[in-house]
Amino acid sequence: MVGAALACALADLPLRIAVFDRARFDADRLPCRATDLSFDNRVSAIAPASRDFLDTIGAWDTVMATRVSPYTGMHVWDADGTGSIQFSAADIHQPCLGYIVENSVILLGLHRRLQQLDNVTLISPIAINGLRRIADNPAGSIELAAEDGSRWQAKLLLGADGPMSRVRSLGNFTTREWDYRHQAVVTTVRTELPHQATALQRFMPTGPLAFLPLHDGSDISGAAQHYCSIVWSSVPEQTETMLAEDDRQFSRRLAAGIEHHLGEVEWVDRRIAFPLRQRHAVNYVQPNVALLGDAAHTIHPLAGQGVNLGFMDARELAQEIGSAVKAGRPPGDYAVLRRYERARKGHNLGMMGIMEGFKLLFAQDSLPLRWLRNTGMSQVNRAGFIKNRLMRRAMGL
Numbered sequence: 001m002v003g004a005a006l007a008c009a010l011a012d013l014p015l016r017i018a019v020f021d022r023a024r025f026d027a028d029r030l031p032c033r034a035t036d037l038s039f040d041n042r043v044s045a046i047a048p049a050s051r052d053f054l055d056t057i058g059a060w061d062t063v064m065a066t067r068v069s070p071y072t073g074m075h076v077w078d079a080d081g082t083g084s085i086q087f088s089a090a091d092i093h094q095p096c097l098g099y100i101v102e103n104s105v106i107l108l109g110l111h112r113r114l115q116q117l118d119n120v121t122l123i124s125p126i127a128i129n130g131l132r133r134i135a136d137n138p139a140g141s142i143e144l145a146a147e148d149g150s151r152w153q154a155k156l157l158l159g160a161d162g163p164m165s166r167v168r169s170l171g172n173f174t175t176r177e178w179d180y181r182h183q184a185v186v187t188t189v190r191t192e193l194p195h196q197a198t199a200l201q202r203f204m205p206t207g208p209l210a211f212l213p214l215h216d217g218s219d220i221s222g223a224a225q226h227y228c229s230i231v232w233s234s235v236p237e238q239t240e241t242m243l244a245e246d247d248r249q250f251s252r253r254l255a256a257g258i259e260h261h262l263g264e265v266e267w268v269d270r271r272i273a274f275p276l277r278q279r280h281a282v283n284y285v286q287p288n289v290a291l292l293g294d295a296a297h298t299i300h301p302l303a304g305q306g307v308n309l310g311f312m313d314a315r316e317l318a319q320e321i322g323s324a325v326k327a328g329r330p331p332g333d334y335a336v337l338r339r340y341e342r343a344r345k346g347h348n349l350g351m352m353g354i355m356e357g358f359k360l361l362f363a364q365d366s367l368p369l370r371w372l373r374n375t376g377m378s379q380v381n382r383a384g385f386i387k388n389r390l391m392r393r394a395m396g397l
Helices: 002-010 048-056 060-066 103-113 166-170 236-243 245-255 308-324 334-363 367-382 385-393
Strands: 017-021 045-046 067-071 073-080 086-087 098-102 120-123 130-133 141-146 150-156 157-159 175-191 197-205 209-213 227-234 265-268 272-281 290-291
Touching: 002 017, 002 048, 002 103, 002 308, 045 048, 045 103, 045 308, 048 060, 048 098, 048 103, 048 308, 060 103, 067 209, 086 385, 098 103, 130 166, 130 308, 157 166, 166 290, 175 209, 175 236, 227 236, 227 245, 236 272, 245 265, 272 334, 290 334, 308 334
Parallel strands: 017 120, 073 197, 157 290
Antiparallel strands: 045 098, 067 098, 073 086, 130 141, 141 150, 175 227, 175 265, 175 272, 197 209, 209 227
């Protein structure tokens, strides 16, 4: 998503752009195109700032016309106590707090936009297995070797190829990383009670459980929607148990996990799990090479900020490259790329620190810390000014 968005953002510049992807995108096989109702099991919570970016680059109209679920409220609470906090878009005079969108729907919007751009070429499937620098001019360039034997040269290589980034590996970027010792189980569910366009998250000692509202397209207002995407981050032992249970057992576990706020869980889709690991590149850039999105940083999904950080990377990098090109400088100039790194690194590290702090705080079971977090949540919930500032910051406003 982040790489495709960056290509769209750069398309107005006098550049020739190639997007390499290991997988071929097939719009006809997306869940949103299926004859029976089905959802992608990977979704993103898109902040208004990311929505504005996707709108600016020409992808958001397709997203909105396909399937999207604006959410107007959020309820977060501690399983071990009475602390809770409720956020409402009405409190800050906004139409919604954000949008829950299937990743494949975002990709659909981006690929439709890419197909309209004369100076962007999508090359897939292709896998890169080699990278070398060519010092044939002061600006330098990069040569890529693909597994099919083809070779490609460019003045700038942008790695937005995910947490296991091949560009990061081939470029010998150093990372700092550690295992959260958590796995995330994701799936789609239908609940007895409508979600009322509200995201729910309950923090437990073993990890947070989130119910994210989805829209099936049948009700314009969204008031009677019963489908949610769930993300349950937990210790590996509990994850193994959840994956081994049959649908009825897992549905009962889910309903109890969210304390029956949406009644019973009436249906559950196929479950998948993936390990959670925090990772941050010590440097985002080298001469002629830059990393962004999950290739540069991955964080815990408890606040749904990962893809939003990636889109803001893309926006900032596009702005820096645009300024350089208009000034007659090569797009791979190290000084240009360093400006992007300075603009984004501090913000990303700050968000990673906050997410790590939340995870550690809610994982502690000692009585003083339980009292502290429950009291803190309740006080923030009553302090309208602080709560509204938190909302606006999370929304990118």
